Amino acid sequence: MARVAITEYAAKKLVLGESYMGVTVTRGTVKGALTLFKEQTHYIVKIDVGIKKRGKQGLLRLNVEKSAIPKVCTELFDLGYERCVIEEMVSHETQDERYISIDLQRDGAQVLYSSKGGVEIEENHDVIERFFVPRDEVLFGMPTPSLENVPLPLLLQKMQEFHMSFIEINPFITKNGLFTALDMAVEIDDAKAHKLPIWVQEHIIKKANSVAEKEVQHQDDVTSAALTLKILNKNGSILTLFSGGGASLVAMDGLVGAGLQDQIINYSEYSGAPTRDETHTYANTLLKVLFDSDSSKKVILIAGGVANFTDIMLTFAGIVDACSEHIAKLQEQKVYVCIRRGGPNQEKGLTHLRTFLSSHNIPHDVHGPEFSLGEVGALVKVHI
């Protein structure tokens, strides 16, 4: 993975430090946190799970008094979210809202600034100022240019310290010379997530929403290989099981090109030579996703390039292991299996899969690398 978002609370706590007075709560901790709030003060309560444009979606509550906090939180949690952040209301005029974002890029940090911040930022594209902090200054902490009312050097330094790749503060206001971030979104470099303070770990936004995605997320956490699952349309017809970052995109393109965009259940990619057992567990989770789809037509597409080291026999044996636990379901739902794959031990692997599918009367089309990866769309289309 690449960049991962963290909660608004974690973003502000890391960047602003002790001066940030927000409180993060989950269903279990609201009661205990009540002593932190004052009477006769108004609070804003926001869902804090990395969702943007919360105002428009009704995921925040304004002007909440201390006594109402538990009830408001329960209401928000009941919408199906796990975490809220509670802050004191800051009264201000919409016209004072400003926007800033800093994005780590190849040549340095790209800074976008707008004097018209807030929810309408996208409508005010033309007033956005754009400039670059050169790469050497970003990396080696030399003096950075100043931007009126924005503690730019501090932001850059915190980005460095906490491995942040992207930070967006929208809006912020400056009141009596004091910089106040009303909302903040931060993405950290996943490669360094383990270097962050322990408490931040549970503030990293997991993209997994469904049970199956969470299962795969867990499987991925405990292996040196890479396993991913993204559900696109749970009632689609095509279950994908791709390998390789580039090949998986080409295979997806093949399906899109064949007009099957809306039929794709998921995007899945495995690489880095998973073991037979790991592939078995992973394929098992994916098969359950397929069986749960309402679609009357079902196809599994197993596709990838010519692997460099991933042993085709081992990974296919894992896939067969998973299928052998669901033979009745595969037959009953009339699942069609399409394959295009090559690499070490490809003959053995393809034969193993072909033999298994034949002996259980599961219809299939098994191809090696002589079949073009660009044709997988056509391969699947005839069965939809």
Added chain:
Amino acid sequence: MNTLSIADLRNTTSQILVTGNHARIIQSILDFDYASGKEKPSVIGIVAGGRKTQKLFWGDGEVLIPVFETIVEVKNKGFKPDFLFNITSASSTFLMVDTFFTIFENAKGAHIFAEGVAERDALALIEKYGESKSIAGPSGVGFCIPGHLKLGAIGGVLGERIAELGSSQGSTAVVCSSGGMVNELMYQIVAQGSGISFAVAFGGDRFPVTSPLQWIQLAQNDPQTKEIVYFGELGGRDEYVLSEAIKDKRITKPVYAYIAGRFESKDEKIQFGHAKALAKSEDETAQAKMKALREVGVIVYETFRDFMSSFASLSKETTKVEGAREWKLRGSQIRATAFTAPKYETFAHANSFTEGILMRILQKSSVSHETVAFTDTVFSELIDHGPHVSGAVNTIITTRAGRDMGSAVATGILTIGDRFGGAINNAAKVWQESVSRDTPPSELVALYSKNREYIPGIGHKKYNIYKSDPRVATLIAMGKKALNNPKHLLFAEEVARETSKKKENLILNVDGTIGALYLDYLSEKEMFHVEQIKELIEIGFFNALFIIPRTTGFIGHFLDQKRIDEGLFRFSDSDIYEY
């Protein structure tokens, strides 16, 4: 700005250093080298732990590739690699690559295999080496100039394909984000009758060290390259940089492109497999980038199928690599030998027992008569030193327990180590290091005295400055007569002069003497150079000079006890308890 020239690389023999070990990929590089007709592997060494050599195939035979502990060691041994192939983990990548280019300033490039190198590590590499070196990755499979250089797993690890890549070249450059897809493209191009001028997987991470445009620039500058095949993905802005360069006529050779990642979701931005594969804004989508490339004349294919079939119209100019071997890759039935050993016959014709021993343990077919004579004296002096010492005691007790010669002598040998009989090697190490670094003897003494440690080769339980060890005197006299410049001995004597001032028994002992003189004999009479001597120290050679003769002594003690045979040995209470 980029100093690399593909054309130059075709005319030079490149040398690769590998950091981290992945035998299968390294083997694929050797197979490529062999097929292309090279005299020896381009991989000059591997930096990894736990061994000194890695055995691999060279054609149908075998070859041992040196394994080093550190990159510094590679330089110290006189190697000058041109390229680094880094297979270590993402977290140690920056340090490895930075160390390599710091030590080998003139090296040309690298391939970083690991995926998920931290963004700031990649940016720091770009900052330091982005303009002066060509670095493929992070992630991907490296780059390849058919017939000349294979840096990484590019082209795969499977037999015939590598043989083909090693022996045949063409005029199409392949520049690709993905490690898997670069192989697909290369072999499709070859399958349709064209050839590769060079190919690279620049990597799917967000910040490839050498950018796609920089690679395309290399293709532009390479006279052999006629056309460029480009495979990109959604995410990032590389294609805009490329289209600018085409617009400015910095790139004029035809570019055929495919931009993968057409799936778009209305609801959210999807992160695909590679770290960069996410369209954060509208202009980072595959469609937007395709449009930008088309506007400057790049032929961008709508489907991957059309992209692949377009290869049929690429230039068909292919040439056999000069000197390439007609080689069918060895069958899988050929297995590497279980271990490697020199042939016994090489050491089988000696004039004397001592000479034979030296030829065998020094791995030499001849040894000077001075070294033989000195060794003979060493052996004579060390055969036995009475029944008091630990090895003799063990042998005697085991013999009296009724065991055979092999067992009894073995128990004696097992006591040889740092405390008993095993100091020659340690002493040799101290003398060698001090002399080669020009350490003043007084400084060495001060260092050991500060650490409260004994200097190996100094001190004796029985002898002192008033009562000298006759064996030491004999050896020193012999050495000084035979050698022109016994610098290690002189150094050791100087050290002993200092230490004996502190305490009367801190004299140069027999281990220290043999260690010092042997270093002198090896360098002066056997022409061993420093690295060879350091290796002998590292593998513990010098203790053989004690173990060989003393084994004879233990045999003597065994035979003594067998002759006398007092029955099973047992201590009496008074030997163990005070009361």
